[in-house]
Amino acid sequence: MRTYGQYCPIARASELLAERWTLIIVRNIVLVGCRTFNEIADGAPGLSRGLLSKRLRDLERAGVIEIHPKPDGPGSTYEPTQAGRELAEVMLALQRWGSKWVELTPEQAHPGVVLWAWVTLYLDRDRFPRRRVLVRFDYPTLSGPGSRSWLLIERGDAEICEKYPGGEEDLVVVVNDPVAFARWHLGDIEWGDALRSRAIQVNGSAALARVLPTWSTSPLKHRCAATEHRPAPTRRLPPPEI
Secondary structure, three states: OOOOOOOOOOOHHHHHOEEEEEHHHHHHHHHOOOOEHHHHOOOEEEEEHHHHHHHHHHHHHHHOEEEOOOOOOOOOOOOOOOOHHHHHHHHHHHHHHHHHOOOOOOHHHOOHHHHHHHHHHHHHHHHOOOOEEEEEEEEEOOHHHHEEEEEEEEEEOOEEEEEOOOOOOEEEEEEHHHHHHHHHOOOOOOOHHHOOOEEEEEEEOOOHHHHHHHHHHOOOOOOOHOOOOOOOOOOOOOOOOO
């Protein structure tokens, strides 16, 4: 690990936390609640598995996380220590500062990451349809394998699939403007405004298209879904009959 050669606590903390990807990994463990290697990796697209392993070991040596063997199979679990938990306040302060002062650019608004954050943190599963539902998300601004994904609703739970899971596609959501998609998730714009501007297009079941944006647990204005604790549950509505 490189050092600034300074006794200042900010300098010493930066030697650990300012390494590339480190704060994203800590965010996923401390705030998002990821506990397995794959969960942490899913929230950090573009991070190689080798570098993730190295950063996790660095955080363990620094006393920020504890790594334990899984009790029921191969692999490990990653738990924050007291030092790690106290980083939550630091990251939430960064979230507030970033929301106020840092512009959101297309390079930062990967639609697959937005979908991951929405599904992982802010889907109200009590509002899901009772039947199996498959929603395809197309990202025309991207190319290659990451230009499409599926949201599978089944047995009261949700899963993001990178490969077609089979079955009929009930909806196709086309994200023409990834920044608008991210801004909707942050609560800065309304879903209807994104549709009217054609930043987002939805094709398929009209009834399902109407309820899709209501699956969010609460408005997210001025909040970053990937860097806050899950909000307290709001009043539950009966799941729609679709």
